[in-house]
Amino acid sequence: MPAITNQGLIARDAASVAGIEKLRFGPFAIQSGEGNTLITEDGRRLIDFSASWGAASLGHGHPAIVEAVTRTVRHMPSASILSTTHEPGVALAEKLLSLTPGGEDRRVWFGHSGSDANETIIRAVEAATGKKRVIAFIGAYHGGTALSMSVSGHTAQSHAAPRPGLFLLPYPNIYRPHFPGHVGEVALAQLDYLLATVCPPHDTAAIIFEAIQADGGLLVPPPGFIAAIAERAQRHGILLVCDEVKVGLARTGMMHAFDADGITPDLISFGKGLGGGLPLSAVVGPASILDRTTAFAMQTLCGNPVSCSAGLAVLETIEREKLAGNTAARGKQIMDGLKKLAEKHPLIGDIRGRGLAIGVELVANRTTKEPAGKACQKIVYRCFELGLLVFYVGMKSNVLELTPPLTLTEAEAAAGLAILDQAIDDVTQDRVPDAAIAAYAGW
């Protein structure tokens, strides 16, 4: 084994790990994690304001996950739930059913990632309804598998063709309205027009949406918008599919992000934070849709008991440690702090979010709202140098995404804000050269 040094790991990574699975913002090499911090190869501690895009929901090495995973892996009750059932899988399915709203006769499908969960949903709703059309939103990232990608609407995926029968609507962007008029009403008018013309309800299987559009830039829709979508879906007999992969499970200060909208989706996809860092996803929905033929959406390691144990530990810890309350409190603390930063940093154009799903949109000019993509990249880079890990999203790559672990403490939130303040100052003062970020494409 070569000795691990920062440069060594980066170089070995470049020579061995395929670029198509990378999304890099700097020479970020991590040796270990502890609570809500990560430790770099050269021993520096980073406050984690990303949680690996929300996946490390309980931070790193949470005792509940360590205990559950260790206990299960020692006496593995098989490796899958395909042909033999086991306690961790059934217990997690029961827990998810108890935590989600919906009718009596529902089931849970298990997968490994948000992508396969959304892939399975689209396949299942088409098969169950016999309808070919699907409505989704511009800016949505629903996954990286063929079908989940083909119902997404993100510019980062413009290399992939949309599936036949897909109709994309603008997601309301309050800060940057795409069309004149009220952003919610404009999008709803477009939905109504589609349904009245080329996307008739009798051939429309589902509307898939996020209650907060994450990769599109942490867009929080206006009040009533999601409820109005749900009303249309119900009125027209179209299935309502909510993608809770990034913002679900206590991240927004409520158990589900859609709780803020007072709706009950027909199908819900979970991923990322559900596994607390282990590969795990789930779909919750009616048995009539999810109980399909053998080999319909099978993967050998579906319902892997170790991942299921981790998922159960995550859900129980969210309840036991009242983490939705923590995300609400820490979210308010960070929002208040960001508002103060906005008073002194003209780069900050908009701050939005709910709980610990926060977006900070950076602009070169507050009047023209010209996206400050390069400054955003540099801030992410400088934050890393100063001790904070944070990434960015958005269709213009200019929205810092703050999705720390749900367990973030008050002191960590304050320390992270202080670093962000310094990093924005350093970039504004031109202390980060272009060369520092030149090698990193971001997205």
Ligand SMILES: Cc1ncc(COP(=O)(O)O)c(C=O)c1O
């Ligand atoms: C809302 C949403 N859905 C689905 C996915 C896909 O999840 P995964 O990358 O775990 O497959 C993502 C990933 O960013 C996401 O943000």
